Amino acid sequence: MRFSERLSAGTYGPWKDNYVEYDALKLLLKTNEDYPTWEESDESKFVSALDKNLEKVYDFYKKTTDAIDKRVGRIEEEYEQLNSEDSEIDERMLEEFIKRLDAVAAEVVRIEKYTRINLTALYKIVKKHDKLYTAYSLRPLLQTRLHACPIDKANFNPILARIFTLHTQVRDELNSRKGETPAVSTRSAHERTSSKSLSTERHITYRFWVHADNLMEVKTFILRRLPVLYYSKNQRFEKDRDAVSGILDPTSTCLYLDNPGFDLYMQNMERSTKAYSLRLHWYGQLTPKTDIVVERMVREGSSLSHTEDRFVIREKNVHDLLQGTYDPEKKIRKMRDEPMQSGEAVESYKKLTSDVQKLIVDNHLQPVLRSVYTRSAFQIPGDNTVRVNLDSDLVLIREDCIDQDRPCRNPDEWHRHDVDEASFPYKNLRKGEIVRFPHSILEIREKLEPGQDEPGWVKELRNSYLVTEVDGFSKYEHGVGALFENYVSLLPFWFFNMETDIRKDPQSIYEASYPPKSIVGSPKPRINVIKNKSEKSKIPTIALNGQNFPKNTTEEGESSKDRSNPLLSDRFNLKSIPYLLKPSTYGSIQGYRTYETPSHIKKPLVPLRVSGPVRVETKVWLANERTFLKWLHVVVLMASLALGLYNSNTALFGRALGFMYTMLAVCIGFYAWRLHARRCDLIKTRSPEPMTEYWGPLIVGASLMFALLFNMSLAYKEAVFSGFLEREHVLVKLFTNL
Template identity: 35%
Template sequence: MFTEHLNSRPFFKENFDELLLELSRLYNIVRNGGVDVDSAKDPQSGNGQNFVRQTTKYWVHPDNVMELKLYILKYLPVLIYRTKGSSKPPSPAITSIYYDNSDLDLYLGRIEKSEGAEAIRLRWYGDMDSNEIFVERKTHHEDWTGEKSVKERFSIKEKHVNDYISGDYTLESKVERLREEGKKSEQDLHDMLALSQEVYDSIHSKHLVPVVRSFYNRTAFQLPGDARVRISLDTELTMVREDSFDGKPRAGDNWRRTDIGVDYPFSQLPEKDVCRFPYAILEVKLQTESGVEPPRWVLDLIDSHLVEAVPKFSKFIHGVSVLLEDRVDVLPFWFSQMDRDIRKPAIKGFGVTRTSSPRGSFVGVDNTVRQRSSRANSATPSQSSLQQYQNDIEVVVDTEPGEHSSQNEGTATQYSNANEGSGMGEPSEETALLGHRGRSHGGLHRSESWLQKINPFAKHGTSQQQLDNVPSTSSRGNQPNKRIAVPVRVEPKVFFANERTFLSWLNFAIVLGSLALGLLNFGDKTGKIAGAAFTVIAMFVMVYALMLFQWRAERIRRREAGPYDDRIGPTILVVVLISAVVLNFYLKIVFST
């Protein structure tokens, strides 16, 4: 009753978006000394079409969303992508349609991080009337291949999507138009055509259909013209079924279902078709020189009580594993984290506090480096937070052979003194910021009823005692006949160790073979018999070593848990060697007498 009464009061639904935008503008004035130092920068400066980006992901509890935004605003302004000539406030909504087949092969490849695993999605920004659809493909590459994971995309008009999927439309006409306009290089145009053909081939060869939709509102933080630090916060994350595996037509013959739009919380849908994620998703994206540590404030943030690290979190994987649970045998590792409250006791002196003096820090945000006693005497980032960041890194190469709409159709603007921001290679991903919605906490206000269905912890309070003694009541991560896919980073040195073991076996075989050749060439009758025996053993060792090397290498690629030891091979080898030595002694004694 209290929650319903509170929700009905206007003050509880106060929209803080306007205040956050104004605060971002004021911070930028202070940051630049009252001078617009970025307005003359090229929005695309500091970035190419193809770059390596380090990404880490975290969960943020709804109670911490506002404090997190205020902390980030100290260092980065809010960034908005605004179309040229448009007075309409930009929509922060981002919607993606993920494709897979009835066997969920793409899901399995992504969750097991198989080499070359693909994820194909169709994405648009803003409302349902958006005319530009981005076709994206993510390809995972293992470290041992020497390649980085790649994300590629191209744009297509919404009216052509169905024809493109059916094979009745190609991008050749668009490529010719771009070539005539001179907006793209020949290499970019070639890559665009190749990507469109490869995605089409994957859809038809793997029998891909729309499976899951993800929806969220994105708030982006970034300095204009500077892509070194990019932070995005996704709120109101919702996954919706798009498949027809149960015989119920949802999308039908269309590339997406048309009975819903971007009207969160999608209350018109049955509960089995929708999954409302209880947390916001924070992504920290860095582009730094090799060996350069992340900014200190970033390390302070990821080491704070505001975030919960969830490396390799995927909206696609989570949506499939929850909505199509009866069709999957492998669950993501973060299901175990859904069993507990991610809220932590606040760190003293970190984040937003009330100042006790007029000389306090700006708008009551304390200097974290000065306040946190554990780091007061340290000139370098803490080893724990740096190690945590390095463990959570996901390296991705972004390529966009398609159009950069920000260069031709719009500009990225920040709510500060600067009028132009940065498209940074993914202009539309920075679209979602602070829309005008009558909700508090960045649009993450939720009712208790549906939240408890997703996260049983929602019914617990936030007191210190409850945070210290939170019971685990969910069996989400312990479902029968399903295994949890735990991410395992395979270092190149693991393969080198396997090769060294193989070379050790070869070294032994060479020594044994040399001894055998010596006996065959220079020995008497007994020596030649022993040499023949040792030759056979040496050849057996080489063949066995090669088979063992290939077997271990394949298991390492598959990230199998083991065992990797071999008890049978060495035992047989010792027995054979002893038999050969005994045979040599026996023959020598017999022929001597």
């Protein structure tokens, strides 16, 4: 789809006058026939129109976001005022609050799409201008103007967090009035651990790609069911995981370890018996006091799931860990002094640190890849049944020093300081050092009790048009495949679908999930069989909700052509054998029906299938070429057999047979050439004629079989004549009597 069509399709009707006038700007780029050159006056006129459109978009964006902020503030004040009063809030008022909050959330989704598509339009038109008129470059000017009108830095996450924080409170209060389960669990951590010990839980993980056009809709869909999870700013990592206030959407960094041969990567790609992955993980800016999580993942066999072990160390101890000299005794003493730590947990920590250091030293692991992304987490505090992570703005950066002449990282350091000090989109990095992932990554983790069903909203999201499932997606595997392609021999299976548009048509997804006959709540269609009044063609029809349609059945309305074709019957019989050997196309099997053309319609002189330009994929031509080469292999084989018969026989009959097979090889070569040329013509003309050939392979196979048997017969006769075999031998009798 062209961008002008996409802009027109994505325009929200009530706001249509506030969009970028893309078509008008395109017209300004076209030079006049009287003045074919682009002059200063034309450039000035275009820049003025461009700046006017940018200011119009920014003014509307500011006005709309300010109005949304005031609406949210008004709803918050009304709700707080009602809670502060002695009078009880009834269910009708709570439902009205939820409707108002949903309406505001829908408005946020619309303004986000408005901002994004208009920003894209500005970039597109500037790119087109710079390509047409290289003497004038407007990209730097647009960047400067965006500092004054910063629609490219629009962040809607804080306002969404305010909306759905209040949404969760109102929903919980409404559910409590109705006697339903609230969104915030009241179970304690001890109770959750106890229930886990009584039964085996099911851990399920799904991973999806989310297109930028659908990102805001996915967020609002999740926020209606789960509250957003905050990360505290000044607490340790152990407390961060359960924090409910602090930083929204923190920057997450993962540093992956491997050796120059990428053995860990290859183990995971080849699905080895036991494949390891090792990474360092932290949130926010890296400082000497940052808690760094060391995560070791183990994948067993061909399974996509893995077990994960982790422990926390400080930034100052990472270098010793990578050298294999880290001593965890100080940490162990602190753990033993804590009253809540058991002896088993202390021993487990000690063994894990030792195993990780042994893995690093034995495999010569070093940091090779860094992934940086913005994480939005959604979870009910105190309830681990469903947790959703949405990672956006993902970048993958080389962190290796494999190339000693041009290392990306200082070999004496364990991380790159230039990346630590930079921020998204990391324009300071060279082209071959960074890959920006085009989509967001949605991860849904479920922890279900035995017999517990998956939440309905999770299933609805998984089957919706908003997401595209990618089983086993790994940021590390994608980064290695993109940045270290010359160092590895295997690439991830999803790597070759990166150019595919993952957006789906909502209507087609809905029709596939809910066919018309199974739509819940729809009235049952009234179906009656009606006969046409015409005596010549009594075709049964179906009256469906007042409309008549031909009845799709093979019991009453099947034609004599359908009855005469045994391939259309449900049972196999001897009559169907000739049809299996007959060259056929889809039309002959399905039974095409001919219809009388109305008198006012003329038959086209050129069929529609060949009316346009011929566009044939390369693989079709190459398939025809490969078939021709296979035929040439048969020709060479036949010629070799003929030459063997001719040279190994002194009898006149054997030489005559060798000469005959030589001529047969020549005929097969001519037949292969004619077949190749005929199929080329069929491909060019898009002909529906069958390309199947039955007699050619049959004749070649029979000729080869006859040549081999005759050659064996002559060989056995020669062996008897030379005294190597007796005349009464079974094989001699068999082949000499042929």
